Amino acid sequence: xxxxxxxxxxxxxxxxxxxxxxxxxxxxxxxxxxxxxxxxxxxxxxxxxxxxxxxxxxxxxxxxxxxxxxxxxxxxxxxxxxxxxxxxxxxxxxxxxxxxxxxxxxxxxxx
Amino acid sequence: xxxxxxxxxxxxxxxxxxxxxxxxxxxxxxxxxxxxxxxxxxxxxxxxxxxxxxxxxxxxxxxxxxxxxxxxxxxxxxxxxxxxxxxxxxxxxxxxxxxxxxxxxxxxxxxxxxxxxxx
Numbered sequence: 001x002x003x004x005x006x007x008x009x010x011x012x013x014x015x016x017x018x019x020x021x022x023x024x025x026x027x028x029x030x031x032x033x034x035x036x037x038x039x040x041x042x043x044x045x046x047x048x049x050x051x052x053x054x055x056x057x058x059x060x061x062x063x064x065x066x067x068x069x070x071x072x073x074x075x076x077x078x079x080x081x082x083x084x085x086x087x088x089x090x091x092x093x094x095x096x097x098x099x100x101x102x103x104x105x106x107x108x109x110x111x
Numbered sequence: 112x113x114x115x116x117x118x119x120x121x122x123x124x125x126x127x128x129x130x131x132x133x134x135x136x137x138x139x140x141x142x143x144x145x146x147x148x149x150x151x152x153x154x155x156x157x158x159x160x161x162x163x164x165x166x167x168x169x170x171x172x173x174x175x176x177x178x179x180x181x182x183x184x185x186x187x188x189x190x191x192x193x194x195x196x197x198x199x200x201x202x203x204x205x206x207x208x209x210x211x212x213x214x215x216x217x218x219x220x221x222x223x224x225x226x227x228x229x230x
Contacts, residue, residue, distance in 0.1 A: 031215040042202055042220030050213035094215040102156035
């Protein structure tokens with residue numbers, strides 16, 4: 001079945017540590033996105049990519065980095081510069097008029 | 112700037128009754144798309160329904176319908192015959208092509224409404 005796979009489901013980060021969240025899709029979608037969700041908030045865009053080897057900052061990109069070396073993959077790195085990384089992270093891909101598909105998310109906690 | 116407003120942080124509905132979740136939007140685009148998603152406690156975002164700005168008919172998908180009032184810039188979700196499994200967060204979103212470009216743009220989300228269905 002086609003879809004988006006995010007891993008891990010839960011991730012714990014120590015202070016000053018970089019961590020990478022994985023996002024893989026087999027839908028052949030060109031566009032991919034990373035969103036952050038905090039309690040009581042909607043989703044906010046971190047980074048997005050409309051095509052391989054190209055990506056753009058979203059609304060809250062500080063402290064995050066991404067790469068898009070393959071169409072299927074769009075990993076997100078949460079760097080030590082992100083001072084408040086505890087949140088729920090959702091990856092999505094899109095194609096067509098309303099073809100947004102979301103992964104099941106990664107819950108990141110700072111310990 | 113594009114904006115989605117959901118004014119109901121939480122709603123209760125009795126099982127088998129209908130419920131309306133409010134959504135208003137702000138955009139200067141003439142062509143736009145509006146989405147509703149359901150997010151259960153497990154976290155995944157489930158697509159429910161889509162309405163294009165030029166669609167003359169209100170969108171319907173099973174028990175979900177969208178009450179689209181373009182002049183009022185509202186796109187309320189109506190869930191008929193509520194079920195216990197409908198208890199979840201519901202998000203209204205709008206596709207923003209103007210500020211994010213490409214063929215897909217980006218989805219702008221409201222803060223959501225938590226729906227609780229009572230037995």
